[in-house]
Amino acid sequence: MRILIAEDDCTTRKTLAGVLKKNGHEVLEAVNGAEALQSMQPPDAPDLAIVDWIMPEMEGLEVLRRVRAIQTDRPIYIIMLTIKGDKADIIAGLEAGADDYLPKPFDHGELSARVEVGRRLLEMQGKLIEARNALAHEATHDPLTGMLNRRAILNHLHKELSRARRHGGLLGIGMCDIDHFKRVNDTYGHQTGDEVLCGLTHILSESIREYDSLGRMGGEEFLVITPMKAGTDPASVFDRLCTQVAESPITTRSGALSVTLSIGAAYATAESTVDELLEAADAALYRAKKEGRNRACLSEERVRR
Numbered sequence: 001m002r003i004l005i006a007e008d009d010c011t012t013r014k015t016l017a018g019v020l021k022k023n024g025h026e027v028l029e030a031v032n033g034a035e036a037l038q039s040m041q042p043p044d045a046p047d048l049a050i051v052d053w054i055m056p057e058m059e060g061l062e063v064l065r066r067v068r069a070i071q072t073d074r075p076i077y078i079i080m081l082t083i084k085g086d087k088a089d090i091i092a093g094l095e096a097g098a099d100d101y102l103p104k105p106f107d108h109g110e111l112s113a114r115v116e117v118g119r120r121l122l123e124m125q126g127k128l129i130e131a132r133n134a135l136a137h138e139a140t141h142d143p144l145t146g147m148l149n150r151r152a153i154l155n156h157l158h159k160e161l162s163r164a165r166r167h168g169g170l171l172g173i174g175m176c177d178i179d180h181f182k183r184v185n186d187t188y189g190h191q192t193g194d195e196v197l198c199g200l201t202h203i204l205s206e207s208i209r210e211y212d213s214l215g216r217m218g219g220e221e222f223l224v225i226t227p228m229k230a231g232t233d234p235a236s237v238f239d240r241l242c243t244q245v246a247e248s249p250i251t252t253r254s255g256a257l258s259v260t261l262s263i264g265a266a267y268a269t270a271e272s273t274v275d276e277l278l279e280a281a282d283a284a285l286y287r288a289k290k291e292g293r294n295r296a297c298l299s300e301e302r303v304r305r
């Protein structure tokens, strides 16, 4: 672990550092409260800190209060080091944010044991954070393609719409549907179908711009959200996407397969709702299919403008 020792007394500091280094830890040292606080700022914060109570420039208690005010995913495990042995002081230290305390003069065995308790807790905390992040990713991403799932992309659309509302920007969406996808599944099987979906996802993510977003709505349907400058023709953005897909064969276990997309495009301004926008895009997609597929159709009416 990376451990900070904040202690103004040189002898105590060196003794602590000696024990911790012997136990295989990386040791940082601070000689006063201000330095300690500085060393505990993310992103370079240590895993664990041993903080003396009485120090020049800033008391240990104040250091603790300030460190605990920092918003972080990975709080430092803090052991308060103090000659103040009475209960009221221990309570004050714990209330200010210490996780544990160690009375001075300290016993080497007790120090090692308390640091080990901290290590175990930090390890558990790390695993919980990992599990939480994995769950959050699972809840928002499509397991096959790794793209945002329906719920997440629609959430994103809500956010982009409110942003457009605030800044008066244009927002384009494209409902993209693979043409005759059922034929791919029927002819080559579902595994090939899955490879086509993944390959298409790859082409789409390479083709869209950095500030566009892409999600899988379900089946062979994808949604592209594209914030636009006034004067941009949304149809041309999606025409380009159709061409790119048609010209990029996808490698599958059944050989290279070419697919085409039909896209229903719509764009919104300040007053449009998500539902209106999706409805307009769906209607445009229906037209694109009817007019022969492999094309982008723009919703006939600019949604509420």
Ligand SMILES: [Mg+2]
Residues within 6 Å of the ligand: 007, 008, 009, 052, 053, 054, 055
């Ligand atoms: Mg001191």
